[in-house]
Amino acid sequence: MTPENRSDYWKANIRLVTILLIIWFIASYGLAILLVEPLNQFYLGGYPLGFWFAQQGSIYVFLVLIFAYAFGMNRLDKKFDVEE
Amino acid sequence: MSNLSNLDIWTYSVVGFTFATYIGIAIWARAGTTGEFYVAGKGVHPVLNGMATGADWMSAASFISMAGLIAFNGYGGSVFLMGWTGGYVLLALLLAPYLRKFGKFTVPEFIGDRYYSQTARIVAVICLILASITYVIGQMKGIGVAFSRFLEVSYDMGLYIGMAIVAVYAVLGGMKGITYTQIAQYVVLIMAYTIPAIFISLNLTGNPFPQLGLGSEYAPDGVASGVSMLAKLDQVVTELGFKEYTTQTMGSTLNMFAYTLSLMIGTAGLPHVIIRFFTVPTVKSARFSAGWALVFIAILYTTAPAVGAMARLNFIDTLMIEKTETTEQGLAAFEPLPGDDLPGWFQNWSQTGLLVWKDLNDDGLVQYYNDKNDATIAEADALGYKGSEIFHGTGDALKPGPDLDIMVLANPEIAGLPNWVIALIVAGGLAAALSTAAGLLLAISSAISHDLLKSVFMKDISEKAELNAGRLSMIGAIIVAGYLGLNPPGFAAGTVAIAFGLAASSIFPALMLGIFYKRMNNVGAVAGMIAGITVTLLYVFQHKGIFFIPGTEFLAPQLGMGADWFFGISPNAFGAVGAVVNFAVAFLVSAVTAPPPEHIQHLVEDVRVPRGAGDATGH
Numbered sequence: 001m002t003p004e005n006r007s008d009y010w011k012a013n014i015r016l017v018t019i020l021l022i023i024w025f026i027a028s029y030g031l032a033i034l035l036v037e038p039l040n041q042f043y044l045g046g047y048p049l050g051f052w053f054a055q056q057g058s059i060y061v062f063l064v065l066i067f068a069y070a071f072g073m074n075r076l077d078k079k080f081d082v083e084e
Numbered sequence: 085m086s087n088l089s090n091l092d093i094w095t096y097s098v099v100g101f102t103f104a105t106y107i108g109i110a111i112w113a114r115a116g117t118t119g120e121f122y123v124a125g126k127g128v129h130p131v132l133n134g135m136a137t138g139a140d141w142m143s144a145a146s147f148i149s150m151a152g153l154i155a156f157n158g159y160g161g162s163v164f165l166m167g168w169t170g171g172y173v174l175l176a177l178l179l180a181p182y183l184r185k186f187g188k189f190t191v192p193e194f195i196g197d198r199y200y201s202q203t204a205r206i207v208a209v210i211c212l213i214l215a216s217i218t219y220v221i222g223q224m225k226g227i228g229v230a231f232s233r234f235l236e237v238s239y240d241m242g243l244y245i246g247m248a249i250v251a252v253y254a255v256l257g258g259m260k261g262i263t264y265t266q267i268a269q270y271v272v273l274i275m276a277y278t279i280p281a282i283f284i285s286l287n288l289t290g291n292p293f294p295q296l297g298l299g300s301e302y303a304p305d306g307v308a309s310g311v312s313m314l315a316k317l318d319q320v321v322t323e324l325g326f327k328e329y330t331t332q333t334m335g336s337t338l339n340m341f342a343y344t345l346s347l348m349i350g351t352a353g354l355p356h357v358i359i360r361f362f363t364v365p366t367v368k369s370a371r372f373s374a375g376w377a378l379v380f381i382a383i384l385y386t387t388a389p390a391v392g393a394m395a396r397l398n399f400i401d402t403l404m405i406e407k408t409e410t411t412e413q414g415l416a417a418f419e420p421l422p423g424d425d426l427p428g429w430f431q432n433w434s435q436t437g438l439l440v441w442k443d444l445n446d447d448g449l450v451q452y453y454n455d456k457n458d459a460t461i462a463e464a465d466a467l468g469y470k471g472s473e474i475f476h477g478t479g480d481a482l483k484p485g486p487d488l489d490i491m492v493l494a495n496p497e498i499a500g501l502p503n504w505v506i507a508l509i510v511a512g513g514l515a516a517a518l519s520t521a522a523g524l525l526l527a528i529s530s531a532i533s534h535d536l537l538k539s540v541f542m543k544d545i546s547e548k549a550e551l552n553a554g555r556l557s558m559i560g561a562i563i564v565a566g567y568l569g570l571n572p573p574g575f576a577a578g579t580v581a582i583a584f585g586l587a588a589s590s591i592f593p594a595l596m597l598g599i600f601y602k603r604m605n606n607v608g609a610v611a612g613m614i615a616g617i618t619v620t621l622l623y624v625f626q627h628k629g630i631f632f633i634p635g636t637e638f639l640a641p642q643l644g645m646g647a648d649w650f651f652g653i654s655p656n657a658f659g660a661v662g663a664v665v666n667f668a669v670a671f672l673v674s675a676v677t678a679p680p681p682e683h684i685q686h687l688v689e690d691v692r693v694p695r696g697a698g699d700a701t702g703h
Contacts, residue, residue, distance in 0.1 A: 006689065006692075006693065009692075009693065010692055013692075017177050017178070020173070020177060021173075021177065024170065024173045028166045028170050028344065028348075029341060029344065029345075032162060032166060033337060033340050033341055033344065034337065034341075036159070037331075040330070040331070044299065045296070045299035045300065045312070046298070046299040046300055046301065046312025046313055046314050046315065047298070047299040047314065048314070048330050051159055051162075051314070051330045051331075052299070054159060054162035054165070054166065055154075055159075055162050055165055055298075055389040056295060056386055056389065058165075058166050058169075058170065059165065059166070059169045059382050059385055059386055060382075060386075062169050062170050062172060062173050062378060062382075063375065063378055063379060063382055065173050065177075066172060066173060066176045066177075066371075066374055066375040066378055067372075067375045069176060069177050069371065070176075070368075070371035070372045070374075070375055073181070073371055074368060074371075077368070077694055082693050082694055082695045083368075083694065083695060084366050084367060084368065084694050084695055084696075
């Protein structure tokens with residue numbers, strides 16, 4: 001593979017990781033810690049919403065992120081022809 | 085123990101049966117995989133590998149301790165939930181696939197090669213040992229609690245018995261086929277955790293899913309109450325003078341932030357978890373196996389908040405019975421339990437010294453409330469109460485409140501569940517503690533025998549001597565951790581949190597920079613690791629004693645260094661600060677020293693591309 005190709009692959013990888021980590025940050029540090037008080041004004045069933053993100057929601061988001069990464073990277077591997 | 089009760093028989097049977105299963109599997113798997121010691125994970129389906137990783141990961145801290153901390157810290161306990169799951173995102177996105185591509189066996193090996201330096205490798209080994217031993221102390225605390233209750237002995241005696249069993253187990257199970265044993269341990273621990281939770285959720289809310297039950301209406305024994313489970317809990321705890329459950333924090337917002345960050349980064353920097361991703365067959369499967377591991381971990385972690393909240397409510401409900409049809413508010417709305425009516429589980433735990441009633445006002449009634457809250461103290465005075473009467477500890481050294489590490493184990497008994505469920509939870513706690521302790525001890529022994537002796541100090545050591553050195557270092561680690569476990573620096577999960585802080589401040593930055601920053605050189609990485617772990621250790625030792633030995637704390641309030649003096653950040657959360665220091669020092673030092681040689685830059689280029697990942701090799 002050419003150096004340009006290699007660097008494009010790496011840039012695409014970094015872009016994907018950056019987007020996913022921004023979501024990771026918002027779901028945990030943002031909604032569950034920094035914004036927990038305003039969000040607790042709303043309810044999800046019997047859960048105050050900020051509390052729900054802290055003890056349930058963030059974990060579900062983490063799961064989705066890891067699988068999104070795995071599928072996203074597999075697609076990049078194919079596109080740039082760097083699969084094993 | 086001359087008269088075995090029905091519960092005793094159940095407990096011995098279930099614990100005995102599970103142990104026999106683990107040993108049987110270990111023997112069976114060993115026979116089938118001779119010569120495949122290092123690649124045990126290779127032929128294992130990613131889903132099964134995820135289960136094994138889950139058992140490896142979920143320790144006494146997750147199983148025994150965490151829900152108890154959530155129960156008494158409410159929303160503040162969320163730092164453990166998010167920290168110990170969110171770290172998998174970092175691990176999956178930033179480390180796992182690249183370390184797999186690199187294809188070596190130990191974390192210090194990667195650091196030594198990437199930073200072309202034996203010094204870097206030795207520093208990594210020392211950081212790894214410090215973090216892992218601290219982690220084992222936390223396991224020992226959990227094992228001590230489980231055995232003290234199971235065998236009805238004191239906590240110290242439970243700890244000694246636990247040390248002996250871990251020593252035998254680690255030598256036996258630490259050899260081969262550990263993956264299959266861990267799959268069995270996962271099944272045991274997840275059943276032990278979820279079955280009682282389902283029962284209790286049904287009892288209190290009528291919803292069989294604890295994740296939903298916690299957000300449902302409080303309906304004890306099917307009688308609707310019109311308020312939600314969490315609102316009910318908030319009401320009860322505040323009437324007894326405690327902080328409101330759903331808004332109670334652990335320190336400031338900054339401390340919550342740092343605590344979560346420290347646990348997340350530490351998760352991605354702990355060697356015994358990282359090793360799991362070295363042995364999967366491909367880079368692609370390394371990406372997926374992190375996801376599967378988190379699926380299995382999330383089953384416990386999303387159940388834990390319900391376990392904590394419901395245990396808290398049931399615990400209070402047993403001791404302080406809410407009066408029906410009363411107009412009274414606060415403490416007066418509760419009827420203390422007569423001491424003669426203390427349930428059997430309470431008396432059993434009293435023998436361990438982890439839950440003690442002391443009748444301060446000699447009225448024969450058990451009062452339990454927050455005696456640090458001024459408004460509640462005024463109410464208590466009016467009722468003739470002389471302080472909350474629930475303690476843990478022995479003799480004169482009583483500490484207020486129950487030992488939080490008993491909550492998960494006591495929970496099914498408090499809720500009055502059948503004996504087989506109670507027996508199951510003891511087996512689950514032991515499975516969690518043993519699987520993690522074995523994994524950690526393996527990481528410690530391989531660091532000493534493989535990374536230190538074989539590669540640095542005694543290059544011509546024979547394979548047999550290397551193995552013996554590994555075994556000896558395991559025993560040494562157990563003794564050190566057991567000794568320190570007699571006076572643990574905190575509850576199991578709190579102690580483990582310190583271990584994560586140490587890993588966060590040393591290993592994670594070196595690994596991440598090694599992959600994502602080609603310019604990072606040997607001097608920068610070494611300086612960063614040393615600076616990061618040093619500031620973290622200093623802060624922890626300052627609060628908890630030098631190597632956690634009681635009486636050696638060196639806080640200096642006269643110099644403005646009171647507890648949590650650094651912006652209110654607690655020592656358990658300080659790994660986040662240590663990690664920042666590590667990154668900063670590494671950048672600064674590498675900027676003023678020579679860049680890494682050409683071939684190292686090629687190595688980094690190579691690690692970033694999946695194609696060409698061979699089998700993992702040891703050298």
